[in-house]
Amino acid sequence: MTPRNELLGSVHRAAKLAGLDQDTYRDKLEQITGKRSAKDCTDAELSLVLNNFHVKRPRAEHSHHTKIKALFIAAYNLGLFASGTDAALDAFVARQTGKLRLSFVTPAEAGGCVEALKAMLARKGCAVPNTDDRGMTARRELLKAQWAELYRLSAVTTDYPSALWHYVGRVLGINCTGLEQLDARQLDTMARRLGGWIRRRKAERSIAA
Numbered sequence: 387m388t389p390r391n392e393l394l395g396s397v398h399r400a401a402k403l404a405g406l407d408q409d410t411y412r413d414k415l416e417q418i419t420g421k422r423s424a425k426d427c428t429d430a431e432l433s434l435v436l437n438n439f440h441v442k443r444p445r446a447e448h449s450h451h452t453k454i455k456a457l458f459i460a461a462y463n464l465g466l467f468a469s470g471t472d473a474a475l476d477a478f479v480a481r482q483t484g485k486l487r488l489s490f491v492t493p494a495e496a497g498g499c500v501e502a503l504k505a506m507l508a509r510k511g512c513a514v515p516n517t518d519d520r521g522m523t524a525r526r527e528l529l530k531a532q533w534a535e536l537y538r539l540s541a542v543t544t545d546y547p548s549a550l551w552h553y554v555g556r557v558l559g560i561n562c563t564g565l566e567q568l569d570a571r572q573l574d575t576m577a578r579r580l581g582g583w584i585r586r587r588k589a590e591r592s593i594a595a
Contacts, residue, residue, distance in 0.1 A: 389429075390429060390432075393429060393432045393433070393436070394424055394425070394432065396436055397424050397432055397435050397436050397439070398424070400435075400436055400439035401414075401439060403439075404439050404476070404486055404487070406477075406480070406486070407477060410477065410480050410481075414435075414438075414439075414486070415427075415435060418431070418434055418435050418438055419431040419434065419435060439486075448493070450491070450493045450496035450500075451488055451489065451491065451496070453496070453500060454475075454479070454488060454491070454496060454499045454500060454503070455475060455488065456521065456524075457500060457503035457504065457507070457514065458470075458475050458478060458503060460503075460507060460512065460514075460524070460528050460577070461503055461506050461507055462474075462581065463528065463532065463577050463578060463580065463581030463584070464507065464510050464512060464528065464531055464532055464535060464581070464584065465510075465535060465581070465584040465585060465588055466506050466507075466510065472488075475488055476488055478499075479491055479499060482498055482499045482502055483495045483498065483499065507528075507531070510531050510535060511530075511531040511534050511535075512524075512527050512528050512530075512531035513527055514527065515527075520570065521570070522570065522573070525570065525573035525574065525577065526565040526566070526568075526573065528573075528577055529550065529554075529565060529573065529576055529577060529580065530547070530550065530565070532577065532580040532581065532584060533545060533549070533550040533553075533580065535584055536580065536583060536584060536587065539584065539587045539588065539591065541583060541584075541587045547564075550565075551563060551564060551565070554568070554576055557575075557576065557579060558572055558575070558576070
């Protein structure tokens, strides 16, 4: 393999590791070099692109990053995103802010991502409160919205709260008379389970159509 082909391969691998889809990749390429194809770039330009893609990725551990990720996972479990991976989250962030990764988003930029995700959730009946109670209310609201979504998808026969409680109790092996009795771990377990059910049901309906 020639040095240039190695350089081209490195750029494509770096773009893939950055979780960029083709449109975002070409947009970033154009921002850096003025060209939309790596083949049209000089070796110096390719090296510049590679250096840009290889910027060290800090861990997404700040509170504004954690909040965005939690809301994104909630939206994923409500069927609003096809994938819940870090790459899918980074792609969402890129569309909202132009930043390649969540870990590059500043506190000032985070508000737009948070509000966009809250609006998406609200349209599906999941109202995220502004008060901070360690996310417990938001978790319970998600489960109720997920159950309502399953009812809309004809996966369950009733959207009564008691039906959800009965299902939760059966899965967790407890006598559930209300979501308030569940702790964060139990609520998260149920959110993942209901999220998987929603995605399967949507896939079944898509195939049937």
